[in-house]
């Protein structure tokens with residue numbers, strides 16, 4: 227149970243899409259649950275010349291609730307300041323407003339600076355917050371930053387140094403919202419809370435792991451950004467490698483931020499970084515083409531008709547630590563795929579010596595469905611009811627949440643963690659650094675080889691090359 231918190235949020239990018247779709251609804255849930263109550267306020271800032279009244283209307287419209295009076299009360303905690311983050315004068319006004327709200331709502335100096343805007347502004351904002359003394363001496367000062375954290379190791383390192391001049395690592399909360407998802411957090415309980423899995427979670431018993439993050443949408447309104455990023459940077463460097471680290475890290479000494487992060491860093495450090503020739507054998511990139519009445523990527527608005535940006539990436543990766551070296555981890559992610567789903571399949575090795583000589587044993591597979599609905603299932607072999615001795619495959623299905631239980635949104639949980647200073651579910655700089663080093667090697671090989679980009683029709687599960695990646699090892703995607 228979380229206790230009541232007092233804090234002033236300053237949201238840079240307060241008029242943006244993320245703030246409206248994710249942050250205001252998440253803050254409202256924290257308010258509804260009493261974690262935020264009378265002693266909190268929010269300053270939204272961006273360049274648009276909005277009034278407080280207009281801003282409060284935007285906030286009200288972005289939350290959905292039956293109790294309109296509660297929504298009205300909530301929105302009274304919000305103020306807007308028009309602000310160009312490059313303009314020093316505006317930080318003077320911001321400081322005064324922050325002090326006024328701190329007194330009005332008796333906040334006591336705690337500040338959370340949420341940078342919901344392009345990372346190119348992060349260093350400037352961090353510097354001004356310090357130089358203009360918007361950080362307080364009598365409370366905590368935490369900075370929450372959004373992805374992307376750089377576009378390669380070099381730019382991420384520069385960004386980290388720019389922030390690090392002003393904010394200590396312990397006060398920087400790098401969001402990867404997958405770490406706020408219930409079923410991703412469940413990996414820990416499954417792995418370390420059950421001896422049956424804890425004992426089997428290694429290369430002696432696990433044959434391979436498959437991770438799929440598939441999206442059914444195309445680039446939508448993020449075309450400008452996506453064209454410069456691609457699937458590898460957009461999904462693999464952060465979300466997929468974070469899931470890989472949770473699946474392959476050694477058991478931490480305790481369920482605590484320091485111990486968990488230490489082991490996650492070790493897992494990411496143990497990623498096998500490929501040579502260019504190995505990238506060719508182990509990674510596939512592709513772009514969606516028109517099908518099923520949907521436009522191809524190159525026909526989308528704001529996309530270069532000759533674009534080489536990948537909208538799909540698949541790969542075979544290895545974490546070379548004691549428990550996982552030799553366990554292939556197949557990953558794939560893409561846009562305009564058949565369905566929106568996030569799913570992890572852990573395929574166990576075959577029983578050594580099949581005593582049922584005339585019958586095949588199915589693989590034991592532990593499946594963690596992260597989205598759309600959270601589900602854990604385990605495939606086992608059982609006896610068919612009746613005469614003789616026939617085998618059949620059956621599944622244990624577990625739904626950690628019942629159908630009527632409201633699952634907190636990732637952003638709500640992550641904001642609640644940031645309020646109490648718990649960075650367990652945020653990415654440490656070293657995690658980011660090792661992830662980029664792995665991804666840079668793939669990107670570098672792709673850029674050098676200029677290998678023809680594969681294609682896949684909208685609505686499929688990706689290019690045939692992604693199937694061949696597994697077929698070459700005598701395997702197939704479990705999720706199809």
Ligand code: NAP
Pocket residue numbers: 238239240241242243244245271272273274309310311312341342343344345372373374
């Ligand atoms: P967005 O809708 O383009 O919002 C950008 C915000 O920055 C706007 O509020 C804009 O407002 C403000 N801004 C731009 N230049 C400014 C300046 N010089 N001074 C002050 N304010 C300025 O972008 P978004 O989708 O909300 O994304 C924000 C960040 O979150 C990005 O880094 C993005 O990659 C990341 N992110 C977004 C999502 C998502 O679902 N949207 C998901 C994951 C990560 P004005 O134009 O009024 O100044």
